[in-house]
Every structure is written in structure tokens, then in C-alpha cells.
Amino acid sequence: MAMGLPEQKTLVKIAADEAYLEGMLELPSHVTGLILFAHGSGSSRLSPRNNYVASVLRDAGLGTLLLDLLTPGEDRHYETRFDISLLTRRLELALTWIRQLPSPLATLPVGLFGASTGAASALRLAALMPGIVGAVVSRGGRADMAGADILRQVRAPTLLLVGGLDDVVIELNKAAYEQMQCERQLHIVPDATHLFEEAGALENVAQLATEWFLKHLAPAKKS
Template identity: 60%
Template sequence: MSTSTLVHIPAGGVTVEGMLEIPDGAVGLVLFAHGSGSSRHSPRNNYVAGELRAAGVGTLLMDLLTPEEDRDYSRRFDIDLLTQRLLEAAGWVGSQEATKHLPLGFFGASTGAAAALEAAAALGDRTRAVVSRGGRPDLASEQALLKVSAPTLLLVGGYDDGVIDLNQLAYDQLHCEKEMVIVPGATHLFEEPGTLEAVAMRAAGWFAEHLPRKAR
């Protein structure tokens, strides 16, 4: 069983909407940072979130940009803004009775991966794990990449040539526990049969291992 709640999170003068779902006995909570042009309704991220919940991990899928902001294409690559929204969401879940005790993780896709790593760097030990799917972690600052302490998993499609190189650049700058996995036969959106399942399995395993590690 899991509880599912539509939540409204105040964030820098606007309100972002999200779906918070927490399975019974959750070992942690993962905040999803969607990529450019995506939303909390993304079927790919919702599939991954469902697999995380099946593994005992709570999820918060939210829109980091308002509909008006998202119409401005440049906002989708405003990593500072996306990071700030993610940090405000992290602060919000840290103040709620139902979620404040749960260890925190981030799952980032596309540009959301950079925001997830920036947020993880800013929060330090408060972040227990980060996973990037087809992400652009290279868009995070070098300072942030060097500062991330949370175990970080980068998942990249085997046919996503340019993005593989960009992930390798970011991977080389990370000094935390880390792993980079090339998913065979997958393009950028992991639309090929079995590839999204592989992502979800890896992500669920990563969070299940690392989120509860330092729990009291």
C-alpha cells in the first residue's frame, strides 16, 4: 500500500505542483527533476517512479517550472533556477510530518540531472543518493561536481553517442562513490524494448542500497 497526495510547494514566489507517493515502510524519498520540455506526467519517469515504490522508495514527481515559465525555452536550461526549485522542494519535504524523517535522494533526467547534482552538492550529507537517466550532468558546475558526496549513478543509452561523452566528462570530476552504466541498445529516451526496464531496475537497486545506509 502507498499513500498518494497532490501537493503544492511554495517556491520563490510561485507554487509548483507535485504528486507525492509514499509506500508503507518507505526507506527514503526520491525527488524527480524532469528534463527540458518534460513534466511530472512524463510516462518514462512515472514508470521508473512506480518501480522505485515497488522497491520501498517514496517518490515526489513535480514540475520545476510553471506552465508559463516552460513556454520560455531558455528557462528549461536555466540550471540555477531548476536547482533552486529543487532545493525549495527538498526544504518543503523536510518540514512535512509525513516526509521529514525520510532519507533524501534525487533522480534527474536530461537537464534535470544537472539540477539534481547541484542540489546534492548544496545539501551535502542530507542527500543520500543521486541517479541520472540520459542526463546532462556536464551542465552542473565543476565546483558542484567536486562537492557532491552522495553516491551517484549515471545511466546512459549505448546509442546516445554525444551524451555518453558528456557524462564521462562529469563522471571524471565526481569524487564521491560513483558508477556509470551504458545501457546497451538504448537511445536518448530509452524507448527501445527493455531499456527503460533496465534503467528502473538499476535505479531502484541504487536507491534501495544507499538511501537507508545512514538512517538512524
């Protein structure tokens, strides 16, 4: 059921270890759910691709939180960008922060949208918090980096979106798909490369992600 809230756009800071992670929380009026974004290696909450997808989600009544999972200092190190355990921990802190928001925001159903390495952290968090994460969408994601044992534990319905010209990532996603046991779909976007820069490709991704979240997000379970 949609919640009649005023539109909001708020810069937030979430405590993480000895640092703070900056993010942008945006809520449309009559919000029905909240999507937490997990950015890929070398990207940030300012990613034009993820911001476009987020705008389409908000038009459909879904709130969005785009968050920098790494501090500027951490992001300068190649190894940290690929530290899936660290990224998952940061994503978990963000989701915990969401669950502590004032009512009724704290009870909104939550989905995860992951890109590149962010998809691996999103899937790990989905396995860790099966009663909280309602659905997952991966855009050109490295789902395989979540690990086979974790993939088998994921219960949230998961949509894997891969560009039709992104040959290596297609094979990696096919392997991850075979490991997963939840409701899942692997969708190949025709004639698209890894970043979905071709005409109409990103629009396709945004539409598919929106449809997936609207279909699968249900009222969150009480923890």
C-alpha cells in the same frame, strides 16, 4: 528501517517565489526512503518514462515526489528550461518542503532522480546539501551542466545511466564522471537511445536505479 505508513497519493503544491509548483507525492506502505524527481527540459511530472521508474521504485518500498519545477508560463521559454540555477533553487525548495513534513516522513532518507537537464540541478543540490541528499541517479542526464567545480563537491553516491546509442551524451557523462570524486558509476545501457524507448531499456534503467537507491540511502542526518 521501513516505516509502516498507509499508502498515499497526494497532489501537492509547493510555494516557489510568487508561484506554486504542483507535484504528486506517492508513498507505498512500509516506506524506506523518498525519491525526488528532477525532470528534464520540456518534460513534467506527467512524464511517462519517469512515472514508470517511479512505479518501480514504489514497488521496492521507496516513496516518490514527481514535481513540475517550472510553472506553465515559465516552461514556454527555452531559456528558462535550461536555467540550471533556477531549477536547482526549485529543487531545493521541494527538498526543504519534504524536511518539513510531519514525522516520520520528514526523517526519511532522500534520493534524487534527474533526467536530462534535471540531472544537473540534482547534482548541484547534492553538492549544496551533502548531509541531506543520500544518493543521485541520472537518466540520460546532462551532468556536465552542473559545472566542474560543483561536480567535484558532490559527496552523494551517483549513478550515471546513458543509452549505448546516445553518443554525445555518453561523452559528456564520461567528462562529468572524471570530474567527480564521490562514489560513482557510469553505466551504459546497451542498444538504447536517449529516451530509452527500446524494448527492455527503461525496465533496465528502473531496476538499476532501484538497486542504487536501496544500496546507498541511509537514515538522514539531522541538520
